[in-house]
Structures are given as structure tokens and as C-alpha cells.
Amino acid sequence: QSVLTQPPSVSGAPGQRVTISCTGTTSNIGAPYDVHWYQQLPGTAPKLLIYGNSNRPSGVPDRFSGSKSGTSASLAITGLQPEDEADYYCQSYDRSLSGSVFGGGTKLTVI
Amino acid sequence: QVQLVESGGGVVQPGRSLRLSCTASGFTFRNYGMHWVRQAPGKGLEWVAVIWHDGNNKYYVDSVKGRFTISRDNSKNTLDLQMNSLRAEDTAVYYCARGIAADGYRFDYWGQGTLVTVSS
Numbered sequence: 002q003s004v005l006t007q008p009p010s011v012s013g014a015p016g017q018r019v020t021i022s023c024t025g026t027t028s029n030i031g032a033p034y035d036v037h038w039y040q041q042l043p044g045t046a047p048k049l050l051i052y053g054n055s056n057r058p059s060g061v062p063d064r065f066s067g068s069k070s071g072t073s074a075s076l077a078i079t080g081l082q083p084e085d086e087a088d089y090y091c092q093s094y095d096r097s098l099s100g101s102v103f104g105g106g107t108k109l110t111v112i
Numbered sequence: 113q114v115q116l117v118e119s120g121g122g123v124v125q126p127g128r129s130l131r132l133s134c135t136a137s138g139f140t141f142r143n144y145g146m147h148w149v150r151q152a153p154g155k156g157l158e159w160v161a162v163i164w165h166d167g168n169n170k171y172y173v174d175s176v177k178g179r180f181t182i183s184r185d186n187s188k189n190t191l192d193l194q195m196n197s198l199r200a201e202d203t204a205v206y207y208c209a210r211g212i213a214a215d216g217y218r219f220d221y222w223g224q225g226t227l228v229t230v231s232s
């Protein structure tokens with residue numbers, strides 16, 4: 002059972018928009034600590050996708066965006082492409098646990 | 113460019129020990145907190161431990177407290193994870209990751225991971 006809750010899977014057709022939710026508590030996202038998102042392509046290490054709730058590292062397409070409100074956060078992907086098929090994880094810090102916490106991950110399928 | 117290369121994984125019997133290492137290059141290692149994050153086969157990511165830039169503070173996930181020890185050598189740009197009393201549930205790919213401390217941590221660079229299998 003992960004501290005942050007994500008849907009196990011989402012899907013969309015090429016060109017469509019999908020969102021992935023990440024729900025926490027007042028001990029982490031609502032504390033408020035920043036939420037970060039990672040993309041993990043099959044067989045590879047995770048890659049930082051969104052940091053500080055809504056910021057993109059250099060090189061990440063603007064098709065990816067993040068937002069946060071209260072104890073929840075969301076990752077939106079517009080103009081879906083086949084290469085976006087991956088696992089996506091949210092991450093924050095939990096003051097009760099004194100450590101970083103992840104969501105359980107969401108598998109994105111581009112159908 | 114930033115590089116993190118893990119080593120030391122392998123197959124180990126329950127109750128035994130294993131030491132993982134991570135060699136960093138391409139950045140000023142002593143300026144950054146460093147983390148270990150693991151991923152059990154087919155499962156999600158789990159943060160394991162952090163060591164501050166100067167090595168003076170260390171924190172662990174509850175499930176490894178008292179069994180794992182994180183350490184670093186800033187003169188050699190290396191990060192280690194000493195894992196004792198290993199259990200089957202410690203089986204995972206272990207990643208080292210560079211941490212950026214700002215309202216918690218984010219992990220901006222990751223190694224390729226090293227697989228630890230705990231099995232008799």
C-alpha cells in the first residue's frame with residue numbers, strides 16, 4: 002500500500018489528452034510539500050519529468066504538465082504519442098515518516 | 113554529464129549481507145544529498161535511504177532501519193549501502209539517485225540500477 006495513491010492504469014489514443022491523479026494527505030502533499038513526477042520507460046531507470054508541482058526539466062516536452070491543489074496533484078499529457086507509453090510515478094516528502102514517498106505508479110497505454 | 117553507476121548486486125541467501133556501491137561523476141558530489149531507491153520485480157518505487165551532502169545526517173524507511181546503513185566517501189565520489197540481515201522482501205533493483213533538497217527532495221539523476229536477489 003503506497004502512501005500516495007495513483008490509478009493503476011490509464012489509456013488514450015494518439016493525439017488525445019490523459020491525466021494521472023496522485024492523492025496524498027496533510028502529512029505530505031497537503032503539508033505542503035512539492036510533488037514531483039517520474040517517467041519510467043520499460044526496462045529503464047526512472048526519469049524526472051515534472052518537479053516542484055509544475056516545472057519541466059530542460060528537454061521535457063511541453064506536452065507534459067503538472068498541477069497541485071490541496072492534498073492532490075495531477076499530471077497531464079496532451080497530444081499523446083506512442084513513445085509516451087510508460088509507467089508514471091508521483092513523489093513527495095512525508096513529515097510523519099521523515100522520508101520521501103512515492104505513488105504506486107500508473108501504467109499509461111497508448112491505444 | 114552527470115553519471116551514477118551502481119555495482120555490487122547479486123544473489124544472496126536470507127540473513128546474509130551485501131554491500132552496494134554507486135560511483136558518481138560529472139558533478140560536485142560533496143554538494144548533494146544522495147539516496148537509494150528500490151523497485152521490487154513488477155512493483156513500484158520505494159525510497160530506501162538518504163545521506164546528506166556532508167554525511168552528517170542519514171534517514172531510512174522503517175522497513176530497513178537497523179539492517180541497512182548508508183554511507184559516502186566524498187573524496188572518492190562514492191555512495192554505499194551496507195545491507196545486513198537480508199530478507200526475501202529486499203529483492204529489488206536498487207537505484208542510487210541524486211537529491212535536490214527543496215521542499216522535500218526530488219531525484220534529478222538516477223543510475224541504471226543493480227539487482228539484488230535474496231533467495232535460498
